[in-house]
Amino acid sequence: MKKALVLFSGGLDSTTALYWAKSKFSQIWALTIDYGQRHRLEIEFAQKICRQLGLQQKIFRVDLTQFGGSTLTDLNQELPQYHHVEEIQSGVPSTYVPFRNGIFLSLAAAWGEVLGIEAIICGFNTIDSPNYPDTRSSFVQAMEKAIQEGTKVGQAGQNIKILAPFVDLKKSEIIQTGLALGADYSYSLSCYSGQEVPCQKCAACLLRAQAWSEIGQEDHLITRLKKEGKIKN
Amino acid sequence: MKKALVLFSGGLDSTTALYWAKSKFSQIWALTIDYGQRHRLEIEFAQKICRQLGLQQKIFRVDLTQFGGSTLTDLNQELPQYHHVEEIQSGVPSTYVPFRNGIFLSLAAAWGEVLGIEAIICGFNTIDSPNYPDTRSSFVQAMEKAIQEGTKVGQAGQNIKILAPFVDLKKSEIIQTGLALGADYSYSLSCYSGQEVPCQKCAACLLRAQAWSEIGQEDHLITRLKKEGKIKN
Numbered sequence: 001m002k003k004a005l006v007l008f009s010g011g012l013d014s015t016t017a018l019y020w021a022k023s024k025f026s027q028i029w030a031l032t033i034d035y036g037q038r039h040r041l042e043i044e045f046a047q048k049i050c051r052q053l054g055l056q057q058k059i060f061r062v063d064l065t066q067f068g069g070s071t072l073t074d075l076n077q078e079l080p081q082y083h084h085v086e087e088i089q090s091g092v093p094s095t096y097v098p099f100r101n102g103i104f105l106s107l108a109a110a111w112g113e114v115l116g117i118e119a120i121i122c123g124f125n126t127i128d129s130p131n132y133p134d135t136r137s138s139f140v141q142a143m144e145k146a147i148q149e150g151t152k153v154g155q156a157g158q159n160i161k162i163l164a165p166f167v168d169l170k171k172s173e174i175i176q177t178g179l180a181l182g183a184d185y186s187y188s189l190s191c192y193s194g195q196e197v198p199c200q201k202c203a204a205c206l207l208r209a210q211a212w213s214e215i216g217q218e219d220h221l222i223t224r225l226k227k228e229g230k231i232k233n
Numbered sequence: 234m235k236k237a238l239v240l241f242s243g244g245l246d247s248t249t250a251l252y253w254a255k256s257k258f259s260q261i262w263a264l265t266i267d268y269g270q271r272h273r274l275e276i277e278f279a280q281k282i283c284r285q286l287g288l289q290q291k292i293f294r295v296d297l298t299q300f301g302g303s304t305l306t307d308l309n310q311e312l313p314q315y316h317h318v319e320e321i322q323s324g325v326p327s328t329y330v331p332f333r334n335g336i337f338l339s340l341a342a343a344w345g346e347v348l349g350i351e352a353i354i355c356g357f358n359t360i361d362s363p364n365y366p367d368t369r370s371s372f373v374q375a376m377e378k379a380i381q382e383g384t385k386v387g388q389a390g391q392n393i394k395i396l397a398p399f400v401d402l403k404k405s406e407i408i409q410t411g412l413a414l415g416a417d418y419s420y421s422l423s424c425y426s427g428q429e430v431p432c433q434k435c436a437a438c439l440l441r442a443q444a445w446s447e448i449g450q451e452d453h454l455i456t457r458l459k460k461e462g463k464i465k466n
Binding site: 058060061062063064066067068069092096097098099100101102103105106107109110111113114133134136138139141142143145146147148149150151152154155 | 291293294295296297299300301302325329330331332333334335336338339340342343344346347366367369371372374375376378379380381382383384385387388
């Protein structure tokens with residue numbers, strides 16, 4: 001009985017991680033964090049995806065707006081907007097939420113230790129994603145070590161692994177991985193703006209659009225929104 | 234301007250950490266976590282201590298009762314009780330809260346990055362404390378590395394240090410350190426039961442009583458409770 005916990009935001013990468021985990025583990029749980037993100041709609045859609053797949057999910061509230069320091073959690077700051085993917089700067093963007101994935105992985109380790117999981121699965125990727133320090137392999141390895149040192153199971157030699165299988169994949173390869181596993185992306189949201197219809201101006205929208213374009217398919221989300229008349233054909 | 238954040242529960246060790254940090258840094262903030270601990274009274278007293286010292290404090294809510302797995306957060310489980318310090322077992326006790334300090338340090342790193350701190354100060358100790366994996370030096374080092382890898386400041390070479398100055402001190406030495414710094418322990422609580430008057434049966438009470446006994450003084454808390462008529466002389 002191999003058990004795993006998936007950090008599941010409802011976005012494209014973590015939706016793929018959910019399908020990937022389903023294919024590798026016999027029992028999985030989804031942990032979705034309500035941290036005060038401006039794109040809170042992703043939580044509602046994450047619940048829909050879990051219900052469709054019959055997965056156990058916990059929505060956990062940790063209010064990071066109290067710390068601020070990010071355009072994703074501070075509504076008084078404006079989201080950066082772009083016209084082309086090439087404009088996305090190489091530095092750490094203002095959408096970086098301070099040590100967000102450190103907090104998320106710590107919460108996952110805590111719940112995971114109680115559940116008796118072997119691994120935490122996450123959809124982190126670094127190739128054509130914004131430059132977030134807390135998605136890189138070196139961070140994942142350091143957190144795995146911290147979880148080993150700081151948990152009862154880790155000290156008993158049954159360390160919880162952190163698997164980030166897409167960390168070195170391009171986003172188009174992540175989508176292709178998901179498609180091969182039967183993933184349905186029609187309810188996966190990426191847009192930072194908090195709207196169901198993608199703004200097509202934020203970094204998340206542009207990188208997602210580029211990835212679907214690279215594989216020569218229409219984004220499942222766009223297809224659904226057209227069908228529902230929410231965007232024009 | 235040296236800035237630091239203190240993980241401040243309101244207990245004896247973190248109260249000492251607060252005084253220690255005040256003596257070393259020019260600006261400090263206290264982070265107190267309301268995680269659903271059965272001894273929630275410590276939060277109210279932690280606020281009193283911060284007000285007395287004129288310190289900025291944030292009470293941050295993260296409900297770890299949703300994960301359970303600990304007699305400190307699950308009221309359906311009974312706290313272990315002892316008659317003597319020697320009865321406290323060497324294994325990880327049922328009061329261990331899964332990866333609690335990993336979560337706390339992650340939250341401290343997040344807020345600390347926004348505040349621009351140099352260090353997180355914590356009162357962890359391992360000598361005559363319950364055997365918690367998430368208080369040991371190797372854990373602290375691993376978390377510091379994870380924070381370095383996963384934060385914008387860490388990647389810019391301004392890593393946030395985690396200082397646990399008492400990790401190898403006996404509890405009596407921690408108290409003596411605090412007394413030399415003028416610490417007032419009359420409102421610092423340790424008892425797991427959640428009462429202001431110590432139960433004298435839980436591990437926290439027994440270890441604290443032993444420490445004060447070793448230095449040959451009456452616990453400030455006991456002195457205050459006697460003065461207020463809450464316990465008999």
